[in-house]
Amino acid sequence: MNLSFLIRRWNFITGIIFLAILVCGCRNESEQDKEFSEDLRNGIVISMGSSKELEPILYESTEAKLFQKDSVIAFYLERDFKPAWTNINFRNSLIDTLKSAHSQGLYFKDYHGEELEKQLLELSTLDKKELSELDMLLTDAFFKFMDHLYNGKVDPKSVHRIWDVSKKQHSKLKLLEKAVKENNLEIALSQLRPVHPVYKDLIAAEKEYRKLKEDAEDFKKIEKGVKIKPGNQDIRLQEIQFRLLQLGYLKSLKIGGSQYDNETVDAIKKIQEAYGLLADGIIGDKTVDLLNKGYDQRYGQILVNLERWRWFPRDLGSHYILVNIANFKLQVVREKDTISTYKTIVGRVSRKTPIFSEEIDHLIFNPSWTIPPTIKNNDVIPGVRKNLDYLSNKNIQVYNTKGEKLDPSKIDWTKSEVKSFSYRQPPGNSNPLGKVKIMYPNSYLIYLHDTPSQSIFDQNSRAQSSGCIRVENAIDLSKYLLRDQPEYTSELLDSIINRGVIKRIDMKQKVNIHHFYWTAWRENGETIFTDDIYNYDEATLQALKKAS
Structure with missing residues (x-):
């Protein structure tokens, strides 16, 4: 054999081997690579x-x-x-x-x-x-x-x-x-x-108010001044009526009218009620502030509330109580259905109700009230120092660190040790906790409770507590929470309450409670806003603008 023949034979053999490798490689191509190749061709x-x-x-x-x-x-x-x-x-x-x-x-x-x-x-x-x-x-x-x-x-x-x-x-x-x-x-x-219906509805509200903001004329600011009462005359009423027309609360405008007539009063009452103000028809500074909020400001409020619902937990539980602090409302939700709604009274601006989530642990009927540190130091002790009868007038008892009851007349109220004492109000009709409190242990000493002052629930603005949440018809709520324990019938619970004896009942069913805060939502196809009682909206909006 000559050299050229050997070279040709070697090239033929190596070619066959290379082709075999190539074919095998193609056969071993992964399904993902095949799909990629097919997608690439298509x-x-x-x-x-x-x-x-x-x-x-x-x-x-x-x-x-x-x-x-x-x-x-x-x-x-x-x-x-x-x-x-x-x-x-x-x-x-x-x-x-x-x-x-x-x-x-x-x-x-x-x-x-x-x-x-x-x-x-x-x-x-x-x-x-x-x-x-x-x-x-x-x-x-x-x-x-x-x-x-x-x-x-x-x-x-x-x-x-x-x-x-x-x-x-x-x-x-x-x-x-x-x-x-x-x-x-x-x-x-x-x-x-977020999957909560409030978030989904706020997306619809964003679309609505983005268009309103883009289409609307700029709101001319209405000046503040003396209160305008029904029947009064005021040169600002024309501007107020035009604003009510813009916002959809008036159907027509009376040219040249400066009289505060019934139709305008009704419109003012509607907008006051819609935004959580006292619906008395009197146009004061708060109502003027409300009227001066244009669509751009409301749009910002919607953005703030979308952000809030991104902060909140995705899973609130299958059975829970949802408190909207800003709207003074409490809802009981089970398997995504709202079972009942209650009016609430929440913390005043100086003693805000905190935002947190917990699980309800137990209920106490005919509770005594151990006064929390903030009220003790800011209200009770200063009150006693001014008037020794303060404690007897409010039926408050004093206990030392050993749990021994003290005679207030024998205490030196100028000393700092009085801050270490416990101050307690026994059960009774004057007890501010009413007939029941619903407990979910937390570091803020916050809970739901009844109240003897039921008339406050008739007011529109109810930020009046020291942080805890007072609930209208709290006894009905407590009966609902115990309905999985058939031994505690409605009649038995009424009997416990009437006897006035302190009674603790532990929860068996799992019910979460969420203290949240939001100021915009949708109801019956309309976007609803409420007053930002703690002034959180503006701070959140400014933070959103700075964030990227």
Whole structure:
């Protein structure tokens, strides 16, 4: 054999071997690679760089570019630095989601919006490195959006002195990876967005008031002045009537009228009642402030409340009590149905009812009242120092640290030791806790309770307590909470109350309680606002504007 023949034979054999390897490689191609190849041929996917480009880019100094560099690196590390956004439909669903985020008070620009839009328009001109950077930016944008959608943009503790609702945790890497595998972004979004009906309704309110804000003329400020009572004349009434017409509370406008007529009085009463003011028809400074709130301010209020519902827990429980502090209302909810609603009295501005969640532990019928430290130090002790009869007039007893009852006339009230004493009011008709208190142990010494002062529930504004929540018809609520314990019939509980003996009954069924605060919602297809009694809205709105 000559040399040329051997070379030709060797080339033939190696060619056969190479072809065999190639065929085997094709047969071993993963199902995911086959799908990718098929999608690529059908135009569903487009190359978004490669692991070769992604890995070095991620480890470069990109802190200024990425919001969540550590999470982005961890995500790509788990998937061997393969691009995530190659599927066109999947990628477009993210862009559409971010662009429509304004409906939830979140904005495209906060998630690399301008840069993403620019690069996507120039997609066909990008090289592999630029495509890899784009893939990385899309992931980073979604991670930030995930956090905002799940826990809000603003830290609630930055605008609330007391905020005791635990921050929710989620696995953003696993959620996105699952969504990528299924090419379905909704898999992740459904686990992130609030599901409570109030949040869903606020999205509808955002759309409504965004249009009203854009279409409406600017509100001319109505000046404050002397109170306007029914039948009075005042030059401001024309402006007031026009404002009521703008807001939909008047059907027509009387030209040249400065008389406070019945039709205008009725309109004022309606708007006062709708926003939690005393519906007396008298136009004072608070009513003028209410009339001066334009659609832009109401729109801001909706954004604030969307943010609040992102702060709140997703799972409130299957059976719970929901208190809206701002609206002076308590709802009992079981399996998503509102069983009953009660009026409440909440903490005054100087002694705000805190925002927190707990589980109801027990009820006490005919409770004594151990006066909490704030009331003891700010009200009781100063009251006794001014007048020794203060304690007897209010039926308050004093106990030392050993639990021994003391004679108030033998105490030196100038000494600081009086702050270490316990002050207690026994059960009775004058006891401010009424006939029952509903306990859920917490560090704020807050609970629900009855009250002998039932007439206060007739008032519209009811921020009058020292922090605890007084409930109208609290005895009915307590009977409901014990209905899973058949031995405690309504008749037996009435008998316990009438005997006046202190009786503790532990809960058996699990009922959560949530003290929340929100000032906008929807009812019967209309957006409702209430007075921001603790002035939380403005602070939250300003924090939202600063956050990105």
